[in-house]
Amino acid sequence: MSEPSEKLDYSKTLYLPQTNFPMRAGLPQKEPEIVARWQEMDLYRKLREDAKGRPLFVLHDGPPYANGNIHIGHALNKVLKDVITRSFQMRGYDSNYVPGWDCHGLPIEWKIEEQYRAKGKNKDEVPINEFRRECREFAEHWIKVQAEEFQRLGVVGDFKNPYLTMDYHAEARIAGELLKFAMSGQLYRGSKPVMWSVVERTALAEAEVEYHDYESDTIWVKFPVRSAHHDPDDKSVHDLMDAYVVIWTTTPWTIPGNRAISYSPRITYGLYEVTAAENDFGPQPGEKLIFADVLAEESFAKAKLQYRKLRDLEPGELFPLTCSHPLKGLGGGYEFPVPLLPGDHVTDDAGTGFVHTAPGHGREDFDVWMENARELQERRIDTAIPFTVDDAGFFTKDAPGFGPDRPGGPARVIDDKGKKGDANKAVIDALIEKNMLFARGRLKHQYPHSWRSKKPVIFRNTPQWFVHMDKELGDGTTLRSRALKAIDETRFVPAAGQTRLRAMIEERPDWVLSRQRAWGVPICVFVDEDGEILKDEVVNARILDAFEKEGADAWFAEGAKERFLEGRDDQDRWTQVKDILDVWFDSGSTHAFTLEDRPDLKWPADVYLEGSDQHRGWFHSSLLESCGTRGRAPYDTVITHGFTMDEEGRKMSKSLGNTVVPQDVMAKSGADILRLWVVTTDYWEDQRLGQNILQTNIDAYRKLRNTIRWMLGTLAHDEGENVPLAEMPELERLMLHRLVELDQVVRKGYDNFDFKRIMRALIDFMVVELSAFYFDVRKDALYCDAPSSIRRKAALQVVRQLFDCLVTWMAPMLPFTMEEAWLERYPQAESVHLAQFPEVPSAWRDETLAEKWRKVRQVRRVITGALEIERKEKTIGSSLEAAPVVHVTDPDLKEAIRDVDMAEVAITSGIEIRDDAPPADAFTLEDVKGVAVVFRRASGKKCARSWRYTEDVGSDPDFPDVSARDAAALRELRALGRLG
Incomplete structure (x- = not known):
């Protein structure tokens, strides 16, 4: 039974x-x-063992700084890297991810200095290697913290053996890369204006600054024309001898460093005369002034002057002119001539059409000055560039009247806390006293700030170590040409990154490598008083061997010079350089001691991936370092990601309270x-x-x-x-x-x-x-x-x-x-x-099948749409209670469903397909022509097992309350002993 x-x-x-x-x-x-x-x-190790023998795929990790918990930018970055390495691992590659950390430089040194200040300690009174040890311990702590946080994100990599720029081997290899530049003649000591942080007392690279709103003093300054270097028989410039060239600047403190005025041969200039004045200081009626024509009206209005134009100036009339410095005689200085020089950087967008040129305080100023050096020397003009501001932001003796000779001491541009000093006021007051101030104002604009201290920086001329961008390297190339060629050969994702990096390389000045700090790899060279670098392979090998065994601390140890120069009889000639390398050189060298030195990796990397700011950072420094030493980029593909904003598109900041903490x-x-x-x-x-x-x-x-x-x-x-x-x-x-x-x-x-x-x-x-x-x-x-x-x-x-x-x-x-x-x-x-x-x-x-079922699903969508209405109206509770009539008049759709069980597809207990015209009230969808549905309730009884309504429920006497299909299934289950 x-x-x-x-x-x-x-x-x-x-x-x-x-x-x-x-x-x-x-x-x-x-x-x-x-x-x-x-x-x-040890999943990481198992992945390596499992992938043994497969082709390598290497994403080289851009090193984050080891100085705090990870933020949302880190999370985005590491997740993207992890997705890439895992995806290649699961597609037939040995995709080995080695995480790394940047351990040197200001981010860490600044933290230790903050701790010192809190304890009342003076960094300069602590032995340098003791200070460096504290920096190392600080970095070690945060490497451990960040490693745990990255792994919590799901990142899998060689966290037991990451690369660290402060490892002894890494420091030795970084030093070795620096010595390659020195031995090839690419490294030189020069004096150029660099971005300088007074707060942090060091030079900064472009990658180490960010731009913020800043309110500057602006001044229009008169430079008296004093002579014209021209043909004595040429009378055309005689009416300019009692005129003034007017410049505009947002950095009044740089006026003591002025040595020239730049103009543009593409701008039209004119000679103007003041006819009336309504000001407390500045030009008076009868004064003659030279301006760019399109800027004259705005400038005269700023000074509350009425004027008339006397005549146009021919482009050739400006170059022969020489002006007097507006501070001539102050403190017994500024007696030198100020020539007019053509400059491509001069525009008539703002100002006067003339650019005050202080070669010690700006890159373009420096370039114009150096490009015209031969002409200036022929005119017997001293081309030496003054050092008007020291590392603490004070004026020096090269700024007479504002430096140590000033009553009360030297004026200061920026103080230790990044606040404005009294330099601007001192200069403006002196200009007023000399009757050389045309007008003054204030301007809010974007100005560079240190990304660490968040304080404004200044441009100042300092002796630094540079790498030539345009020196011929013996094979017909330069570092710049090699880098541009490498960019063309690199895949960029997205493609716009290529244009961005190319523009930066095309325009960048020589690479400044030196920093006046303590925590980092030193510029481990010896130099004589003429700037010549000691090129001695024996000395170099001795240095690198010491770094490999003791780390870069060996350079700062007592007796280091004698140790490394042992055996040379000219030790007194050489000075040991104590500057350290820009940390971008460290990170730019990671390919050398990671990709090249690890047998589980390869050089070049398949991919570098970082934020878009790294076009001027890690992508950039890695490119230059590798092109300078190996002739090509250390990567085949560069991927960039953007920055994470809040939901309203604002930058995340703690002050706004809109940060998302991973x-x-x-x-x-x-x-x-x-x-x-x-x-x-x-x-x-x-x-x-x-x-x-x-x-x-x-x-x-x-x-x-x-x-x-x-x-x-x-x-x-x-x-x-x-x-x-x-x-x-x-x-x-x-x-x-x-x-x-x-x-x-x-x-x-x-x-x-x-x-x-x-x-x-x-x-x-x-x-x-x-x-x-x-x-x-x-x-x-x-x-x-x-x-x-x-x-x-x-x-x-x-x-x-x-x-x-x-x-x-x-x-x-x-x-x-x-x-x-x-x-x-x-x-x-x-x-x-x-x-x-x-x-x-x-x-x-099976494309044919897919096209057929695309049509089947169109018909299904109309049926389910009709049933949804009935469900909402509670006519039915389930689609299995329906057996709709479907009118299909479109021949393609009709053919598609011809041999398809549409009741099964639409999940109904029954269905009737008809090809005649539907009644007017049938359900349709606007985007599916030729299909209409009329609701009809399912007939038969409800199967107690499948809940379908069928006419054959009860047809099997053993299972009288289920359909024939379900009864057969139950019988099979019973035979298999699976019937509950």
Whole structure:
């Protein structure tokens, strides 16, 4: 006798999803457990062993500074790097990621100095190597902290053996790279205006400054024309002998350093006369002044003057002129002539059309002065560049009347706290006293500030160490030409990065390497009083050997000079340089001691990836260092990301309270939520992040997780059986076709570093095509069909393929969730990250089938739209209660559904397809022509097992309350002993 059906719990006879994979992710608790598991199993080492023999793919890590907790910029950067290295690892490469840290320089030195000041200690009274030891210990602490934070983000790399610029070997190699420049003649000592931080007492590179609003004093200054270097018979310039050339500047304190006036041959100038004056100081009626024509009216209005134009000036009339300095006679100085020089940098956008030129206080001023040096010498004009401001911002003896000879002491440009000193006022007062001030004002503009102290910098002429950009290197090239060629040979993502870096290299001055600090690799050369560098390979080898064993501290140890110059009989000739290297040289050399020296890496790197600010930072210094020593870039591809703003597009700052702290996001929502944001944003541009955006990602993550969870639950019943492709139902073959298409999207996306495109495609596929379509349609077959059902076996096979593809494809982006899912599916596996992306057979591609089902889904959309209305009106509770009439008059759509069970596809208990005209009140969709639906309730009885309404419920006497299909399934289950 059969068991009475009324006693059966049909839910136990269904293949319902069964999984321990939780719906609620609990990422903040789960992820640290996964990190601990990866560390315990040494996942990094297993990845290396697993990939042995594969081609290397190397993303070289740009070193962050080891001086604080990571911020959202770090998180974005490291996640992107991790996605790239993981994706190549899972596509047949040995993709070895070695993290690194920048350990030298002001960011760390400044922190130690702050600690000293808080304790009342004086840095200068502490032995230098003791101070350096404290800097090293500070860096060691933050390296450990940041390493843990990066790993909490899911980053996998060689954190047990990272590269550090302060390692002894690294310091030796950095010094070795510097000595290559010295030995090849590219390094020289020069005197040029550089950006100088008074607060930090050091020169700064362009990469070490940021621009902020700043209010400057502005002045218009009169320079009396005193002579004309011209043909004595030429009478054309005689009326200029009692005129004034007027300049405009936003840095009054640089006037003592003035040595010339620049003009442009492309600008039209005129001679003007004051006719009336309404001012307390400045020009008076009858004075003659020279201005650019387009700026004259604005300038005279500023000085409250009325005027008339006397005549136009020919371009050739300006170059012969020489002016007197407006401070002539002050403190017994400024007696020298001030020539007029042509300059390409002069414009008529603002000011007067003339540019005050102080070669000790500006790059363009310096360039103009040096370009005309021979002409000036022929005119017997002294071309020496004065040092008017010292390292503390005080005027020197080269600024008579403002320096040590000034009553009360020298005036100061900027003080130790970055505040304006009294220099501007002193200069302006002196100009008024000399009756050389035309007008004055104030201007708010963007001005360079140190990115560490956040205080304004000044330009001052100082002796520094430089690398030539344009010196011929013996092979017909220069450092600049090599770098530009390397840029052309490099792939940039996005492409605009190439244009940006090229423009910077084209325009940049010689590379200033020296810093007047303590914590770093020294410029380990010896120099004589003429600036000649000692080139002795024996000495160099001795230095590098000491650095390798003792670190760069060896250079600062007592007796270092005698130790390194041992055996030379001219030791007194040489001075040991005590400046240290710009930290950008350190980081620019990382390719040498990381890529070249580690056998598990290679040179050049496949990829460098950093923020867009690194076009003037690490990309730039690495390019110059490598081109100067090796003739090419150390990278094949450069990827740049933008900066993270708040949801309103504002820069994040603590003062605004709009920062997003990665540690907080991970503690509240999990690292995979942060990573999902990274891979779905357009990271090539500036991105936005805030609570609303995070919530959007949480919602998207929940849908992804539920899709994976359903697959895992369904695959609990998978016995690994395979159905030949030819025997599969069309719906399964359609899904396999989609996997072929997605495989191409995924692989191309990873190749192009376009993660947003990958993730968008996968999210849409999982939510729209799987959850809302394929899984929805196939739930009946998967839950209810008999064990022998080909349809059910094929569906399980496809879900298996879907799971393997989707989970591995997303593993580089969401490593925690995909690890959790993979181990739930394959408990014996070590890690999803040791897997490779599945090979997706091209035989699965079927464009004809895909086009057919595109039409089938159009018809389905109209049917489900009609049923949704009935559901909202509570006419039905489930689509299985319906058996609609579908009028299909479009011939293409009619042909597409001809052999398709539309009741199965639309998840109804029945359906009638007709090709006659629909009634006027039939449901339609505007964008699907030729399909109309009339609602009709399903007939028959409701199957107690599948809930479908059929006419054959009760046809099997053993199971009188189920359909014939379900009765057959139950009978099979009973035979297999699986009937509950």
